[in-house]
Amino acid sequence: MMTPQDIPLYEEVVNGFNRLSAADALGRESSDLRKTRQSAFERFRESGFPTIKNEDWKYTNIARFLKEEYALGGLQGGVTADGGDAEWGGHAAAVRVAVEKARVAELDAYIVLLVNGVWQKEDAGELPKGVELLTVAEARQDPALSVYFERPADGRERYFAALNTALFSDGLFIRVDAGALPEKPIHIIHVFTGDRNLLVQPRHVWVANRQAELKVIESIVTAGGVTAGGNAKIWVNSLTEIIVHQDAKVDHTVVQTPGEGTRLVQHTTVRQKRQSLYNNYNFTFPGSDLVRNDLQIRLEEDHTETHLYGLYLAAGQQLVDNHTLVDHQKPACFSNELYKGVLLEQSTGVFNGKVYVHRDAQKTNAFQQNNNLVIGKKATIDSKPELEIFADDVKCSHGSTVGQFSEEALFYLRARGISEDMAKGLLINAFAFDVTEKIKDPAVEAHINQLISQHIPLTHV
Amino acid sequence: MLIIKNLHAEVEGKQILKGINLTVGAGEVHAIMGPNGSGKSSLASVLAGKENYDVTEGEVIFQGKNLLEMSPEVRAREGVFLAFQYPIEIPGVSNINFLKTALAEIRTHKGLPPLDAKEFLRMSKEKQKLVEFDAKLVNRSLNEGFSGGEKKRNEIFQLAMLEPALSILDETDSGLDIDALRIVSKGVNKLRSANNAFIIITHYQRLLEYIVPDFVHVLYNGRIVKSGTKELALELEEKGYDWLKEEAHENAATI
Numbered sequence: 001m002m003t004p005q006d007i008p009l010y011e012e013v014v015n016g017f018n019r020l021s022a023a024d025a026l027g028r029e030s031s032d033l034r035k036t037r038q039s040a041f042e043r044f045r046e047s048g049f050p051t052i053k054n055e056d057w058k059y060t061n062i063a064r065f066l067k068e069e070y071a072l073g074g075l076q077g078g079v080t081a082d083g084g085d086a087e088w089g090g091h092a093a094a095v096r097v098a099v100e101k102a103r104v105a106e107l108d109a110y111i112v113l114l115v116n117g118v119w120q121k122e123d124a125g126e127l128p129k130g131v132e133l134l135t136v137a138e139a140r141q142d143p144a145l146s147v148y149f150e151r152p153a154d155g156r157e158r159y160f161a162a163l164n165t166a167l168f169s170d171g172l173f174i175r176v177d178a179g180a181l182p183e184k185p186i187h188i189i190h191v192f193t194g195d196r197n198l199l200v201q202p203r204h205v206w207v208a209n210r211q212a213e214l215k216v217i218e219s220i221v222t223a224g225g226v227t228a229g230g231n232a233k234i235w236v237n238s239l240t241e242i243i244v245h246q247d248a249k250v251d252h253t254v255v256q257t258p259g260e261g262t263r264l265v266q267h268t269t270v271r272q273k274r275q276s277l278y279n280n281y282n283f284t285f286p287g288s289d290l291v292r293n294d295l296q297i298r299l300e301e302d303h304t305e306t307h308l309y310g311l312y313l314a315a316g317q318q319l320v321d322n323h324t325l326v327d328h329q330k331p332a333c334f335s336n337e338l339y340k341g342v343l344l345e346q347s348t349g350v351f352n353g354k355v356y357v358h359r360d361a362q363k364t365n366a367f368q369q370n371n372n373l374v375i376g377k378k379a380t381i382d383s384k385p386e387l388e389i390f391a392d393d394v395k396c397s398h399g400s401t402v403g404q405f406s407e408e409a410l411f412y413l414r415a416r417g418i419s420e421d422m423a424k425g426l427l428i429n430a431f432a433f434d435v436t437e438k439i440k441d442p443a444v445e446a447h448i449n450q451l452i453s454q455h456i457p458l459t460h461v
Numbered sequence: 462m463l464i465i466k467n468l469h470a471e472v473e474g475k476q477i478l479k480g481i482n483l484t485v486g487a488g489e490v491h492a493i494m495g496p497n498g499s500g501k502s503s504l505a506s507v508l509a510g511k512e513n514y515d516v517t518e519g520e521v522i523f524q525g526k527n528l529l530e531m532s533p534e535v536r537a538r539e540g541v542f543l544a545f546q547y548p549i550e551i552p553g554v555s556n557i558n559f560l561k562t563a564l565a566e567i568r569t570h571k572g573l574p575p576l577d578a579k580e581f582l583r584m585s586k587e588k589q590k591l592v593e594f595d596a597k598l599v600n601r602s603l604n605e606g607f608s609g610g611e612k613k614r615n616e617i618f619q620l621a622m623l624e625p626a627l628s629i630l631d632e633t634d635s636g637l638d639i640d641a642l643r644i645v646s647k648g649v650n651k652l653r654s655a656n657n658a659f660i661i662i663t664h665y666q667r668l669l670e671y672i673v674p675d676f677v678h679v680l681y682n683g684r685i686v687k688s689g690t691k692e693l694a695l696e697l698e699e700k701g702y703d704w705l706k707e708e709a710h711e712n713a714a715t716i
Contacts, residue, residue: 407512412549415509416563416619417537417570426554426562430602433553
């Protein structure tokens, strides 16, 4: 058992926070935001990094990653707030390559490039109408926007989320005007890179005002030192807060394809208001050694609709953990969740889907399904549906399956001349299909299918 | 084309086939009949290479090659086709892409270049017409949500596309109404030629009114107990299987 003192990163972040408090690095941040940082930091200091003794991290042992030393990027890490060249300038060409790979062919989107969480504005063209885009470095110092950073969703976050709140410096702020229906989606390409081990903590806030629509596609990639064969490691601890106001719609797709040497911890909190709609599509592919997604949906008002679709394809020694929470606080909300996983080689998967129905949340409809295909002989999956229901007039269901290839389906394909490997590839694609078919944009769907084929030995058509 | 000699096979230690002998020549249609549990479908599965069957004795020679040494996919590429009794639904695998993949594999095996998209489409349209297979079903997921008749027709459509030398129809008539039966039979009759052969496994004589066999064999208790021409099928329809069962038992007793 490691004590906090044994973890080099713990000392690094404590020193970082002390420097932050002493220096003038926070600029014109409000005193409330400073207080928020302070209390988040105290919570982190109490909780430290999670271990398998913490219920939420029971199946996800990160001890081996915490033995490594990391330098703190961002505010107190010596990287300037405007992106600076210190950490990634040497990888400009590699960043370009990563961006090209992340692009979705045939998708007409407004592309926003973030390198280590910092918006590279030179890439921006004309903004879609009704959309406001700012760096978080600016937004957090703006008295009119400060409120979005002062009150995190539940104010009780611990571990990584608390650490992000204490030390975040930059990221992307998006706001869509009431009633605005931007003609293009926003494609955010997050590139992470560095020459030395780095902890990067982006913070994003996205707001869809009443009756507005926001479509976001996020691609998470790495470049340069942080790729297979490179030596530098990068720990990404990001936190995104999304507010979906009354009658607004948000369509949110996340494509995670960072390379080896990445530890990706992504926390997303969504706050839904009356009659709002939020769709999340999350895709995780082989590469990153550790992926931990915390997706929390807070249904703060009635008559909301939520769809969560996830597909994780894990390989090598990869550990992919999806924790979702759908928090039904008010009546007559509908939520539907489908996560599917394919575990290859020696990979480990974790799915924990919590649905919490408060006493007031009558007429709740909440459905959840998690299916897994465990293919590697040494691959494992821990699947845990968790339903806590305190209302009595609700419809809730959940299901979880773990299986191997259907022998009958394999035989059927082989009996038509298709080789065993190819038949398996077809079946994996077919398994993923339930999720990929839910993607609304055909260009994005094709992009995802292409990524699946790339990672599954499949040479057909 | 096909020579089966003294074929014995078991599933999970249980003896199912107990010495099958059968020779099928090019251009012939053989019907295999018999009561439930006699081993008809097992014979089809063994020929197609289903892995839970263990062949314990005997041999199967297909076009001069040892069939039992081949994997299921190689058998298919060599020209063996099994029309399944219960075709599997595979959501997410498109019918047409599946066929394209299968055909490409078979052609590669035969040293033929893959068909280009246009040629494949033309062939697909032609065969759809031949077996009266609904064009709408072609682009759907493999058998997903198909009716029983549609699934069977899809099997015949695949057969038409892959052009095997030997087709084994495993109770293709089961679950078909009279119209579907007629369509399926018409398709098979159109595909019959001097170069290919069919083994038609059926429980009822009904199918054989539409697809007229050259030979009829009765399988009982893992052995072929009687062989004849199409008249044998009529006799079975009239008298049932009991007289053959008795005969078989008497034979067994005298041995």
